Amino acid sequence: MSTPDLSAEDCVIQLKDISKSYAGLSVLRQLTLEVKRGEIYGFLGPNGSGKTTTIMILLGIEKPSSGSYSILGQFGRLSASQLWRKVGFVPEQQHLYENNTAWEYLSFFAKLYQVSHPQRIISQWLDRMGLAEKRNTELAHLSNGQRQKLSIARALLHDPELLILDEPVQGLDPMGVRDLRMLIKELNQQGRTVFLSSHVLSEVEKTADRVGILYQGVLLAEDSMASIRTRLEQGTVYQIEVLQLNEQILAALENADFVSTLHCEGTTITLKVTGEKDYRDAISKCIVQHGGSIIGWTRKEISLEEAFMTITDQQVAQWVDR
Amino acid sequence: MMRARLASDLRTIRTLAVRSFAETIQSLGIYVALSIIVLSVSLTLLVYQDILATDYVLVLSNPFSLALVVAAVMFSIYLGALSCISIAKEKETGTLFILCAGPVNQVNFILGHLVAQLLTFLFMTGVLLVDFFLMAQLTQFYFSVRVLLGLLYAVFAVSAISLLGAFLAVLTGRVRAGVLAFIVVLLVGIALQILDSFLYNPDLRNVDANLFFIGRAVHAMNAVLQWLSPFAHLLNGFQALAIQNWSLVWLNGLASILFACLFLFLTIRVMETRGVRPE
Numbered sequence: 001m002s003t004p005d006l007s008a009e010d011c012v013i014q015l016k017d018i019s020k021s022y023a024g025l026s027v028l029r030q031l032t033l034e035v036k037r038g039e040i041y042g043f044l045g046p047n048g049s050g051k052t053t054t055i056m057i058l059l060g061i062e063k064p065s066s067g068s069y070s071i072l073g074q075f076g077r078l079s080a081s082q083l084w085r086k087v088g089f090v091p092e093q094q095h096l097y098e099n100n101t102a103w104e105y106l107s108f109f110a111k112l113y114q115v116s117h118p119q120r121i122i123s124q125w126l127d128r129m130g131l132a133e134k135r136n137t138e139l140a141h142l143s144n145g146q147r148q149k150l151s152i153a154r155a156l157l158h159d160p161e162l163l164i165l166d167e168p169v170q171g172l173d174p175m176g177v178r179d180l181r182m183l184i185k186e187l188n189q190q191g192r193t194v195f196l197s198s199h200v201l202s203e204v205e206k207t208a209d210r211v212g213i214l215y216q217g218v219l220l221a222e223d224s225m226a227s228i229r230t231r232l233e234q235g236t237v238y239q240i241e242v243l244q245l246n247e248q249i250l251a252a253l254e255n256a257d258f259v260s261t262l263h264c265e266g267t268t269i270t271l272k273v274t275g276e277k278d279y280r281d282a283i284s285k286c287i288v289q290h291g292g293s294i295i296g297w298t299r300k301e302i303s304l305e306e307a308f309m310t311i312t313d314q315q316v317a318q319w320v321d322r
Numbered sequence: 323m324m325r326a327r328l329a330s331d332l333r334t335i336r337t338l339a340v341r342s343f344a345e346t347i348q349s350l351g352i353y354v355a356l357s358i359i360v361l362s363v364s365l366t367l368l369v370y371q372d373i374l375a376t377d378y379v380l381v382l383s384n385p386f387s388l389a390l391v392v393a394a395v396m397f398s399i400y401l402g403a404l405s406c407i408s409i410a411k412e413k414e415t416g417t418l419f420i421l422c423a424g425p426v427n428q429v430n431f432i433l434g435h436l437v438a439q440l441l442t443f444l445f446m447t448g449v450l451l452v453d454f455f456l457m458a459q460l461t462q463f464y465f466s467v468r469v470l471l472g473l474l475y476a477v478f479a480v481s482a483i484s485l486l487g488a489f490l491a492v493l494t495g496r497v498r499a500g501v502l503a504f505i506v507v508l509l510v511g512i513a514l515q516i517l518d519s520f521l522y523n524p525d526l527r528n529v530d531a532n533l534f535f536i537g538r539a540v541h542a543m544n545a546v547l548q549w550l551s552p553f554a555h556l557l558n559g560f561q562a563l564a565i566q567n568w569s570l571v572w573l574n575g576l577a578s579i580l581f582a583c584l585f586l587f588l589t590i591r592v593m594e595t596r597g598v599r600p601e
Contacts, residue, residue, distance in 0.1 A: 056599070059423045061419070061422060061423060061597065061598060061599065062597065082327065082330070084424045084425040085425075089423045089424070091416075091419070091420065091423070093416060095415060095416030095417050095419060095420045095600070096417070097417055098415075099345075108337070108341055109424075111333075111337045112334060112337050112338075112421070112424065112425050112426065113424065113425060114330070114333065114425075
């Protein structure tokens with residue numbers, strides 16, 4: 001296996017045609033992606049799509065079946081190349097030493113990561129994560145959110161250049177999720193690159209600069225958030241409040257060839273139109289012609305999550321075939 | 323660059339070893355094991371003294387030899403099992419995965435645990451020496467330098483047995499299965515020894531031909547085991563020490579070192595093949 005050409009200095013992670021199979025089952029299929037220095041890269045995909053396997057390959061824990069990759073210009077196990085000095089990793093499950101206190105746990109990793117002034121750094125991170133009061137508490141007695149925060153503190157002890165987070169919001173309450181989002185942005189502003197893997201699409205949407213969508217081991221799309229949304233939306237949703245709403249209006253709208261779905265609740269019609277063309281004029285004419293009058297009209301923003309969910313397995317399969 | 327990496331690796335091994343040793347020292351298990359070992363050894367010495375008195379033996383070159391063998395075998399079993407449990411626990415709970423996603427590689431990890439086992443062995447040896455000293459006062463047995471030599475020799479066998487425990491731990495990936503495998507290996511060895519002592523009898527040919535051939539087969543298997551088992555190297559080494567056959571001592575010591583290296587290699591290979599993630 002050879003390392004890919006690192007023509008661009010600003011490429012922190014580079015995967016080129018990475019494939020991985022376990023006992024004949026293909027987990028990753030010719031995955032190619034790039035993460036640029038200083039960006040927050042959202043790695044999206046449902047559970048089992050191959051996100052964690054990709055991270056395992058990046059960390060050198062798993063070897064790819066084929067293809068090449070590099071992380072900060074090197075490849076292989078982090079310990080072999082001293083890359084661990086530059087990379088922080090937060091796994092999906094924390095895997096803590098349960099009988100350690102928070103302080104003991106971080107002290108042990110500070111020694112392993114050869115952190116200078118460990119006591120100051122540990123105190124600093126315990127404070128930052130809101131765990132200062134829990135410093136002498138056994139980890140077995142911490143809540144899931146607190147354990148996750150401790151895991152993040154552990155990954156940041158040695159001030160890494162690149163932070164790899166695998167499903168970091170798992171187990172966090174809404175406050176914790178907000179805090180984590182702020183922390184990720186703060187770390188990014190300090191110049192760190194963040195690789196954020198998640199199946200919580202709305203979370204990635206709020207945090208990431210660029211997104212890659214992985215499905216069944218295939219990268220379906222890789223682009224900026226706005227471009228991804230445009231690509232996924234495939235239509236617009238309108239919510240229209242109509243006075244004197246009647247069956248004729250609904251039938252006329254349902255028969256219109258630009259309407260893909262229609263839902264009525266009380267006096268409100270929710271309809272989705274296909275394509276990028278503006279059909280507002282046609283819709284309003286249709287309603288007025290059949291005796292209705294429009295008293296409210298909103299264009300509903302489709303969240304990435306909703307848009308992603310609208311892609312059926314068949315559509316994805318077509319995308320994969322393409 | 324190489325020197326910096328070596329220094330970094332040594333620091334990692336030291337950190338892992340200190341952590342693992344501290345965990346062992348803070349647990350109840352080691353004190354239970356130590357109590358059992360000290361009691362067994364003291365009892366062995368007292369019974370041995372009675373036997374010697376009954377047989378009117380007045381002078382003995384190394385009266386502690388039997389107690390030393392009992393202690394060394396019990397140490398080895400405890401440390402082998404401890405090694406198996408601590409490594410399997412790290413794999414099972416996923417902490418091994420976290421370590422390997424950072425500055426720790428498989429060799430550092432296993433060596434860190436091995437050093438912790440050896441530190442534990444030194445700690446236990448210290449307690450045992452105090453016990454030997456007290457027993458020497460009580461029984462009037464002469465406390466010779468050969469006791470120290472025996473304990474020093476046991477370091478090689480203990481390393482090999484600890485690495486056997488490590489190998490079984492990574493092979494099974496689970497604490498319970500690892501300990502079970504370790505016990506099975508021990509029992510198979512003991513069973514072969516016992517069967518061999520009963521069945522390897524030329525007179526059996528006249529009693530039952532089948533039994534005779536089974537006896538020969540068991541004897542052959544036991545002979546192979548004598549070369550393969552680190553426990554056999556430990557016992558053979560002690561016997562060689564007792565008769566002051568230094569070449570045999572070196573040979574068994576070398577065999578223990580070879581087996582330690584073999585188990586280290588196999589452990590690393592299994593970790594590479596099966597991965598470090600919890601199963």
